[in-house]
Amino acid sequence: MSENSTVPGKNNAAKNSNMDAYLEERAKLDAQFANKFTKFITVMFTDLKGSTTIAENEGDMVSRMLIKAQNDILLPAIKENNGVFIKSIGDGSLSYFENALDALRAAARIQKEMDTLNMSHKFKFPVFMRVGMHSGKCVVEENDIYGDVVNTASRFESAADGGGILISEDTYNALSDKSEIYCRFDKQVTLKGKKEPYNAYKAFWNPREVELDKTQGNQTPVAAPTSRWKLALLIVIPLLIVLVFTLWRPIKDKISVNKDTRSIEHNVTESK
Numbered sequence: 452m453s454e455n456s457t458v459p460g461k462n463n464a465a466k467n468s469n470m471d472a473y474l475e476e477r478a479k480l481d482a483q484f485a486n487k488f489t490k491f492i493t494v495m496f497t498d499l500k501g502s503t504t505i506a507e508n509e510g511d512m513v514s515r516m517l518i519k520a521q522n523d524i525l526l527p528a529i530k531e532n533n534g535v536f537i538k539s540i541g542d543g544s545l546s547y548f549e550n551a552l553d554a555l556r557a558a559a560r561i562q563k564e565m566d567t568l569n570m571s572h573k574f575k576f577p578v579f580m581r582v583g584m585h586s587g588k589c590v591v592e593e594n595d596i597y598g599d600v601v602n603t604a605s606r607f608e609s610a611a612d613g614g615g616i617l618i619s620e621d622t623y624n625a626l627s628d629k630s631e632i633y634c635r636f637d638k639q640v641t642l643k644g645k646k647e648p649y650n651a652y653k654a655f656w657n658p659r660e661v662e663l664d665k666t667q668g669n670q671t672p673v674a675a676p677t678s679r680w681k682l683a684l685l686i687v688i689p690l691l692i693v694l695v696f697t698l699w700r701p702i703k704d705k706i707s708v709n710k711d712t713r714s715i716e717h718n719v720t721e722s723k
Contacts, residue, residue: 493554493586493622494601495534496608497525497561498543500579509576517574518542524564532557537595543608547596551586551625555632558582558616559656565614566657583608585619606642607651616654623652633661 499505499521506514521542529536529546532553537545548554565580585604590597603619611617623634637653655661 488590488592489588490549490591491587491625492547492549492589492591492596492600493551493584493625494545494547494589494596494604495529495554495558495582495584496543496545496605498540498581498608500581500613502542505576513574517578520568520573520578521580524561524568528557528560528564532560545596545601547589547591550627551584551622552627552631554584554622555616555618555626555634555654558584558654559632562614562616562656579613581608581611581613582616583611583618584616584622586622586625602644603642603649606645607640607649610640610642610651616656618652618654620650620652632656633664635664 499517502514502517505517518539522539525544526536529544532548533550534546534548534553534557537547546557548557561580561582565578568574569577583604583606585600585607587600587603588598589600607617607619617637617640618634623629626634633655634652635655637651639648640651641648655664
């Protein structure tokens with residue numbers, strides 16, 4: 452073998468060694484990235500309902516005054532409940548909280564103060580805000596947040612009623628005290644781009660609505676239903692059992708008759 456020839460086994464071992472070192476370094480970098488930039492947070496979106504119609508009917512100046520009134524309510528509520536305001540999105544906002552209960556406190560305060568704004572008759576039309584939340588691991592930078600949690604929170608805001616707070620089941624489960632602000636299962640929502648529906652919980656900020664909801668039979672938070680396929684199984688399986696028993700009886704009787712007939716014919720043949 453010449454001095455310039457290579458040994459295949461040694462070359463493969465060297466390549467594998469380099470790949471293993473690369474994978475180990477990649478794993479370390481991923482772990483460092485996750486530790487530094489990934490956090491479990493609660494993302495909150497808000498949006499003024501019907502703002503486009505308001506701008507069209509009332510003009511740009513009134514619309515701008517409305518945005519200012521909104522921000523005067525939003526910003527202190529977020530900051531004083533340990534939240535981080537990320538940005539305004541038209542007539543809406545994006546913020547996040549490291550504590551789900553802080554997020555819910557901020558949302559309840561916002562809705563109460565929006566109600567006070569309406570009672571003041573500062574504007575000649577009612578102003579309603581939607582609030583939506585979702586919790587989970589998210590990439591958090593100094594001035595922005597990224598990830599599916601953000602997109603899902605936005606969908607919950609879109610599914611909320613005007614003047615309402617709609618939170619995901621993950622946010623509900625993350626609440627350190629579920630009795631401070633009354634919440635209960637409200638509905639399942641289908642979110643754009645998601646295969647399975649999400650369980651949505653309504654948070655009540657108005658004491659009158661809390662009492663009304665409780666007197667209607669919801670003294671305790673209503674449990675979220677099972678997923679659709681489980682619910683379908685619970686309905687379909689008993690029906691199948693009933694159907695099988697219903698069909699089996701006439702088939703069984705027919706088989707019994709056939710057996711008796713064969714038995715008689717067989718005996719007659721043997722007697723001959």
